[in-house]
Amino acid sequence: MSEIMHPQSAVHNTQALIAMIREHYQSEDFIPLHAPCLGQPEKQTLNTCIDSTFVSSVGQFVTELEQRFIDYTGARHAVAVVNGTMGLFLALKVAGVESDDLVLTQSLSFVATANAIKMLQADPLFLDVDSMSYGLSADTLENFLNEQACQKDGMCVHKQTGKVIRACVPMHTLGFVAEMDRIVEICQRHGIKVIEDAAESLGSFYQGQHSGTFGEMGVFSFNGNKILTTGGGGMLVTDDAELASHAKHLSTTAKIPHAWLFEHDEIGYNLRMPNLNAALGVAQFDRLPGFLQEKATLAASYRHFLSQQSDLTMMQGLASAQPNYWLNGLILPDQASRDVFLQQANEAGIQTRPLWTPMHQLEIYRDCLRCELPQTEWLAERVVNLPSGVKCHG
Missing domain, CATH: 3.90.1150.10 (Aspartate Aminotransferase, domain 1)
Known part of the structure; x- marks a missing residue:
């Protein structure tokens, strides 16, 4: 000491x-x-958005920001959302996390990580962080699963409580990326979905691969204090087309596409990023x-x-x-x-x-x-x- x-x-x-x-x-x-850092480029792009009158959740800048994110991170799909917390909520939802499930994550994190889990009436189970990456410890994760979990009916079950361990959420602390290759391999062995809380790690790489692209999904934040800001906002990324489509569907109130009818096929949420915020993000990306x-x-x-x-x-x-x-x-x-x-x-x-x-x-x-x-x-x-x-x- x-x-x-x-x-x-x-x-x-x-x-x-x-x-x-x-x-x-x-x-x-x-x-x-x-x-x-905001200035003339952001003002010009915002004025363009305002002049278009498309300032809510439909518009060219939302689509452009998603594509810029795909091009930069190497993810195949991106879904722009209102903030990182709700991005995590959506990711957990489409990953199949249900009420009473357990989600492995780290205690050393901003409260949004645990809050997103509780929004689904699931429970976080806190593991320790690594002394070098400052994110979720792969050693602790492996030891915990080997000692305290088992397979039952094709699911990973916590021996003590009998609850299903549905997902694992490592967080990239202050932009330092966790040991994602090991974390993903361990979770795959046990049938656990990995969702990266990449809120703080835009521009961070591990073994040449961008953060947020190792697990089933990753979620970034564009809060005012992040490297790139949209005021409020976030981005869910994934290589899985079905997960991306489901997340986008739920983020737009689960409305079935139609020229004039309002029909909805699931309980959905109004979580799509507004075009006005996305315009700010497009300028920031440059x-x-x-x-x-x-x-x-x-x-x-x-x-x-x-x-x-x-x-x-x-x-x-x-x-x-x-x-x-x-x-x-x-x-x-x-x-x-x-x-x-x-x-x-x-x-x-x-x-x-x-x-x-x-x-x-x-x-x-x-x-x-x-x-x-x-x-x-x-x-x-x-x-x-x-x-x-x-x-x-x-």
Whole structure:
């Protein structure tokens, strides 16, 4: 275990890092964690959308954004939705997750991952994360399934409760991709569907393949603090034409196509991304390569700077992965040092934040099944996110 950082060391390291961040952003004003970069290209595309009058869930920009996503990620199909949370809900729904099912996922995640599972009245079962990828641990997953699950009537069943383990949702933490080849292979062996929570990982690759394209489906987020934003929005991707068609059908109230009749053949949902949001995303897509390059440069600067400081290291991810560096993660020696750093940085006008409170520590999920979670708790006590946005010039 790391020793507690001496207060004077904490002050020195924080002040040095604050100076480095201000020099990078060339600003003495408040520096946010990750502000969107919006300017004339976005305004022009939005005006085109407004002039077309197609501002809701039908329009050229929704289709164009889906195609841009297909071309970029290598997925065969893409379905634009209102946000990442509802994208996960749709993916779980079309994957066959039902009430009382169990869905394996990680406790170290934004709450949307678990919330999407609960929307279907299924239950998350929390597994630990890996010390190198920061996403779902393949070792923990394999050990859990070998020891606590069995096959019954062609389904994977949890021995203790008798519930079906229907799906597994690894989340690519801060844009660092989980060990997806192993996770997919393990789940396939046990008959479990894999749905990637790729909300934070647009532009991240593992072994040369884009995140979100390893499992049956992957879901991305375009919230205002993501690398590419549509204000609110998300994208479900898959190589399975039937799953894509079903997801799109459900996202458009399950309406049977007809020139004027309104007939619906399933309980559907109004979850299609509006054309106005998609227009913003299309303009943002042109900027994506530049965003990713600037973020990689900033991450390298952080690593170089912190290599000269004591007691501070950066999250780096697997050697076989290329993260998008959505949010840079600083690892401090312990929780006390983390809290000192957070207070000093934020008081100095540098927005920093800890990782999310692990799901199993939230009152709403305390009673969910879980394994031992030592790495989850270790990271949650020590990691601070540093400003990671691009310098936007319009």
